[in-house]
Amino acid sequence: MPAVAETRKTVETLGQNTYKWGFETDIEMDIAPKGLNEDTIRLISSRKQEPQWLLEWRLKAYRSWLEMREPTWAKVHYPPIDYQDVHYYAAPRKKPGPKSLDEVDPELLRTYEKLGIPLHEQAMLAGVELPEGQEARPPVAVDAVFDSVSVATTFRKTLQEAGVIFCPISEAVRDHPELVRKYLGSVVPVTDNFYAALNAAVFTDGSFVYVPKGVRCPMELSTYFRINARNTGQFERTLIVVEEGASVSYLEGCTAPMRDENQLHAAVVELVAMDDASIKYSTVQNWYPGDENGKGGIYNFVTKRGACRGARSKISWTQVETGSAITWKYPSCILQGEGSVGEFYSVAVTNNHQQADTGTKMIHIGRNTRSTIIAKTISAGHSDSTYRGLVRMMPKASGSRNFTQCDSLLIGDQCGAHTVPYIESRNMSARVEHEATTSKISEDQLFYCRQRGLSEEDAVGLIVNGFCKDVLKELPMEFAVEAQKLLQISLEGSVG
Amino acid sequence: MNALTPVGVNASAFLDRDDGLAGASQRKAAEFLRHAGLPRAGVEAWKYTTLRTLADVPFATAPRNVNDGPVDTLLAEIETISGLGAGANRAVFVNGYFDAARSRLPANVRISTGAGADVAEDGIDPAGDVTTALNTLLARDGLDLVVPEGVDAGCLLLVSIGITADDAPVSFHPRHRIVVEKGGRLAVLDASVGQGHYLHNPLYDIAVADKGYLSHARIQAEGALAVHLAVSHAHVAADGVYDSFTLTLGGNLSRHEVHAGLTRSGAHVHVNGAQLLTGRQHGDLTSVITHAAPGCVSRQTVKNVLSDQARGVFQGKILVERVAQQTDGYQMNQALLLSDGAEIDAKPELEIYADDVKCSHGATVGALDDDQLFYLRSRGIPDDVARSMLIRAFLHDVVDEVADLRLKDSLNLAVEAWWKREAA
Incomplete structure (x- = not known):
């Protein structure tokens, strides 16, 4: 951004009231004592009435985590995390199921309302049984994860008829152990990295999706993650398995209340796509980024990986990252099946003192695999934003293609935008193309808009939205609108 | 640690x-x-x-x-x-x-x-x-x-x-x-x-x-x-x-x-290079170009031609410090893989702290273009000659960046000598 004095001034005066999700819900919680040891893991496991094999799996992860070092290669800086100062389990206290909305904890309802969930979905989320016929067929099925526990899943019946399983992963462990056991940890092994191992040891809930052969999931599936309790880490685990010829579109939204302390979030998401299957995974992440002085906010250390196991399978990641104090996230695709396709579309916006180190990995193993990476990075305030992406062509990936485009936009002269692509090719017929640019908003564009009567803020909003268009158009409708609004909110104050 | x-x-x-x-x-x-x-x-x-x-x-x-x-x-x-x-x-x-x-x-x-x-x-x-x-x-x-x-x-x-x-x-x-x-x-x-x-x-x-x-x-x-x-x-x-x-x-x-x-201000730097590697050779060109003043220009073109089991590495960083407004930085990295055992690892990197800059980089990796080969073959040029023409044209681009004519001639001679030895 050209150093317009008023722009700078607004950046400086930007208050923390811009974070509209900064509410805290006061409901009764069941919280494990702080600290992490084998007893904590046994406690989590027994609270969730897990089978023995899962406990063993968790303990194995914990033991390897103890041997691992926290990664330091990312371009993010934060004080050391005391992993013993975190609650590893927090759940809303169980009560018998309510009969109507009136019986539901009003605080919980208020939370849903603030999250923008429509009333009839609120009722379902809260576990209220609605009379038959009142269930107008909704477009989106929701699984809400409230702190560590999945609170409710809507529209299960409709999904059941289609043969789709969409439930909390803790429930899937109980009801579909053979599926969970087969796929859990098969994409992200417990020893994969420091945070993934930690997640495997202490994960408390998350969503499980199974789409059987040939089924096109009748609606978009959605999860809300919300961190509520103080000093809790949220370690959810998502597993999506899509069988031959099936497809699913999955949305993930994240919010957290405003807090001074930094809260830890280390999730793992695993996707498995068989022959001709397709998975579209969209994320809008607007967790609390901390205040204008960089105090508080979420540490978002997430491992997301999809395996295109089948021929012609496709996994597409779309993310709009505007939140979190620190983001460390690389949604990846392992393109194993012949002719499989991986896509990554990302918008990462940082403002104030946020730090984001995000990107993707495309590992081409099979023949004729293709991948596309479009990453847009916007930095404002005192923030630092890094695109870090790996494209690897393995020796057998003949005829494979990759195209990568990374564009960075700097708004103000106190921020940083960085691009670190890694290109590794071991196959001569594979082709990799990468291009990256860094620039500010052009004076010409700004002048053009201002001349036509747009305010500076609207003009910048328009230009930024245009800059991100390639990515935003990949989002499902419900999210595209929200994402555009989010971009505006995140950059509020920094762009005039 | x-x-x-x-x-x-x-x-x-x-x-x-x-x-x-x-x-x-x-x-x-x-x-x-x-x-x-x-x-x-x-x-x-x-x-x-x-x-x-x-x-x-x-x-x-x-x-x-x-x-x-x-x-x-x-x-x-x-x-x-x-x-x-x-x-x-x-x-x-x-x-x-x-x-x-x-x-x-x-x-x-x-x-x-x-x-x-x-x-x-x-x-x-x-x-x-x-x-x-x-x-x-x-x-x-x-x-x-x-x-x-x-x-x-x-x-x-x-x-x-x-x-x-x-x-x-x-x-x-x-x-x-x-x-x-x-x-x-x-x-x-x-x-x-x-x-x-x-x-x-x-x-x-x-x-x-x-x-x-x-x-x-x-x-x-x-x-x-x-x-x-x-x-x-x-x-x-x-x-x-x-x-x-x-x-x-x-x-x-x-x-x-x-x-x-x-x-x-006004400083100008080129960090260009070419790596022609065969057998089991390993060649690494790593650079850090730091723009520490406003209005400077840096250009970088690096090409790799890799055959047999050779491995080429390129790591290039352009660092633009906060004071270095009006920086013009460009970086291009290309690799030609001539055999399936060859490997290229490239990491072009931009680290930018100033907003009024023009910085970009590009990278491509692949084999010789089949269309180009076909074009030459269809005009009666034998396969090996066509390949050699394309590879030398690929290299010519980067050697041509050297402004000093004496040095450019020497580099061209060295590439020619290498080519003759490899072709023999």
Whole structure:
């Protein structure tokens, strides 16, 4: 951004009231004592009435985590995390199921309302049984994860008829152990990295999706993650398995209340796509980024990986990252099946003192695999934003293609935008193309808009939205609108 | 991280050599090497090149006196490769020591040789990186050249010849300083050749003052067993130009690390290069271009042509500091893989803290374009000739970036000679 004095001034005066999700819900919680040891893991496991094999799996992860070092290669800086100062389990206290909305904890309802969930979905989320016929067929099925526990899943019946399983992963462990056991940890092994191992040891809930052969999931599936309790880490685990010829579109939204302390979030998401299957995974992440002085906010250390196991399978990641104090996230695709396709579309916006180190990995193993990476990075305030992406062509990936485009936009002269692509090719017929640019908003564009009567803020909003268009158009409708609004909110104050 | 255990491979093979000078810089370098060790894969700055094999080789100090026969043969080879005959100004180093008898120094510059005492004062951090630390610890000689204000010093051939008398591996670590004062000009053709098992670890301390011009082309044609670890530290002042080119042809394992700083407005830096590798050769070109002043320009084009099981590495970082508004930075990295065993690892990197900049980079990796081949074949050109035309055209693009015509001719000759040898 050209150093317009008023722009700078607004950046400086930007208050923390811009974070509209900064509410805290006061409901009764069941919280494990702080600290992490084998007893904590046994406690989590027994609270969730897990089978023995899962406990063993968790303990194995914990033991390897103890041997691992926290990664330091990312371009993010934060004080050391005391992993013993975190609650590893927090759940809303169980009560018998309510009969109507009136019986539901009003605080919980208020939370849903603030999250923008429509009333009839609120009722379902809260576990209220609605009379038959009142269930107008909704477009989106929701699984809400409230702190560590999945609170409710809507529209299960409709999904059941289609043969789709969409439930909390803790429930899937109980009801579909053979599926969970087969796929859990098969994409992200417990020893994969420091945070993934930690997640495997202490994960408390998350969503499980199974789409059987040939089924096109009748609606978009959605999860809300919300961190509520103080000093809790949220370690959810998502597993999506899509069988031959099936497809699913999955949305993930994240919010957290405003807090001074930094809260830890280390999730793992695993996707498995068989022959001709397709998975579209969209994320809008607007967790609390901390205040204008960089105090508080979420540490978002997430491992997301999809395996295109089948021929012609496709996994597409779309993310709009505007939140979190620190983001460390690389949604990846392992393109194993012949002719499989991986896509990554990302918008990462940082403002104030946020730090984001995000990107993707495309590992081409099979023949004729293709991948596309479009990453847009916007930095404002005192923030630092890094695109870090790996494209690897393995020796057998003949005829494979990759195209990568990374564009960075700097708004103000106190921020940083960085691009670190890694290109590794071991196959001569594979082709990799990468291009990256860094620039500010052009004076010409700004002048053009201002001349036509747009305010500076609207003009910048328009230009930024245009800059991100390639990515935003990949989002499902419900999210595209929200994402555009989010971009505006995140950059509020920094762009005039 | 425990500060007492080295992150890399134990460097004691170098640290235990008792010919070390005990100045403050050498002590600092030794301490750094003791702690950091020789990098193994996984250290971010050495992500694709490991020096762990060096730890097992008992490199000894290279002897000053060697047989004339092989030296003269290798010198003649350089004359052929570069096209610069015996009449050209040249500074010859054999096993890292200045060879006055074979050298012919230009008259209009201040020139001296030797290193050691100077190391402490040249301002290069002995503990900045492993290549610099090794050189600081073991440098014994080098060229010290100053082009005075306003002088055009023409073209100088800087030759390094490495020879092992018997099969015992040796190492030498020349430390060169090239200063171009205000408005001065110089072109340096820097060629390294040799035979036997040796480590050549040169350091170039380069300063270009206001409106100065230095063109620096390196032809690395070391012997097949050689290890070549070069590092350049260049600083360019207002409206100065540093045009550097690295042509990597030889050696078993090689790396050239370039640190170029644009310290005043209007400075201009090129860090170009080409790596032509075959067999099991490993070549690494790593650069960090730091824009530390407003209105500077940097350009980088690096091409790799890799066949057999060769591995090419390119790591290029453009760092734009907060003060460096109006920076114009461009970086292009391309690799041609000619066989399925070849590997390219590239990491072009932009680190940008100023907003009013124009920075971009591009990278492509692939085989020869089938359409282009078809075009040539359909006009009756045989397959091997068509391939050779396309590969040479690919290389021509980057050599053409060198502005100094003498150096450009030499580089073209060297590429041609390499091509003939490979085609044979």
